[in-house]
Amino acid sequence: MNRRQSLRSLLGASLLALxxxxxxAAGRAPALVKPRAEWARLLPAAAFAVLFEEATEPPxxxxxxxxKRDGTYVCAACFQPLFDSATKYxxxxxxPSFWQALPAxxxxxxxxxxxxxxxxxxxxxxxxHQGHVFDDGPQPTGKRYCNNGLALRFVARxxxxxxLRT
Numbered sequence: 044m045n046r047r048q049s050l051r052s053l054l055g056a057s058l059l060a061l062x063x064x065x066x067x068a069a070g071r072a073p074a075l076v077k078p079r080a081e082w083a084r085l086l087p088a089a090a091f092a093v094l095f096e097e098a099t100e101p102p103x104x105x106x107x108x109x110x111k112r113d114g115t116y117v118c119a120a121c122f123q124p125l126f127d128s129a130t131k132y133x134x135x136x137x138x139p140s141f142w143q144a145l146p147a148x149x150x151x152x153x154x155x156x157x158x159x160x161x162x163x164x165x166x167x168x169x170x171x172h173q174g175h176v177f178d179d180g181p182q183p184t185g186k187r188y189c190n191n192g193l194a195l196r197f198v199a200r201x202x203x204x205x206x207l208r209t
Contacts, residue, residue, distance in 0.1 A: 075121050075169045075208060085208075086120060093193045094120050094171035097163075102137025105192020110139070113200040119193065121169035122205040123148060126188070126195075134180070134187055139195065141188040142180045149188075151176065164188065168207070 083091050092098035107116075116126040116139070125148045126141045134140035147167060154163035154175065161175045173194045180187030198204050 077169070082120060087193075090119050090193045093191045094118075094173075097172045100138075100191050100193050104137075105139060107139045107192040107195060107197055108137065110197050112197075114202070115198050115200070115204060116141075116190075116195045117198060117204065118166040118169060118171055118173070119196045120171040121166060121208045122196070123166055123168040123207060124204060125149065125166065125173065126190075128197075128200075132181060134189065136187075136189055138174065139190045139192050140180070141190065142182075142184050142186055144188060149173070 077085075079095055082095050086094065089098075089100070093100060110128075110131075112128065114128045115124050116128070116131075117124050124145055126144055130141045130143040132140055132142060144164075149164045150167045150170070151162050151164045154161045161177075164173050164176050165171060166173060171194060172191075174188060174190040177187045177189065178185055196205070
């Protein structure tokens with residue numbers, strides 16, 4: 044990660060922590076802000092609970108755990124691309140895991156829900172909760188982005204990415 048990416052990540056995390064404001068990353072679509080009631084109408088109940096109420100799906104429950112094709116994982120709420128399949132790996136945790144996100148796709152903040160601090164990450168565009176990132180992943184990054192499958196949608200390589208929600 045270069046200095047500019049580090050500053051963007053820090054700025055995004057700071058803005059998320061200060062009142063839940065969302066910052067669109069450079070080169071990305073503008074931030075998408077919708078009332079919770081609208082997200083609840085647009086998404087299946089389980090996906091809404093994960094993305095906007097920060098629930099966690101049961102380990103081993105996502106069909107994306109078994110997804111092996113080449114493609115892109117997009118936010119299930121706004122359809123912003125978040126991960127390339129080349130960075131997915133089997134972590135043994137029961138959730139889809141990646142060692143690197145696409146540039147400027149995510150924002151982070153500290154989460155103290157389990158008393159010990161964890162780094163929670165969200166879609167940088169819509170703020171939808173994706174999962175937590177840990178420092179026990181494979182090289183070259185050493186990161187493990189542990190994602191809720193309900194917060195993602197897989198698009199196989201060669202298929203058109205969905206248009207970003209507005």
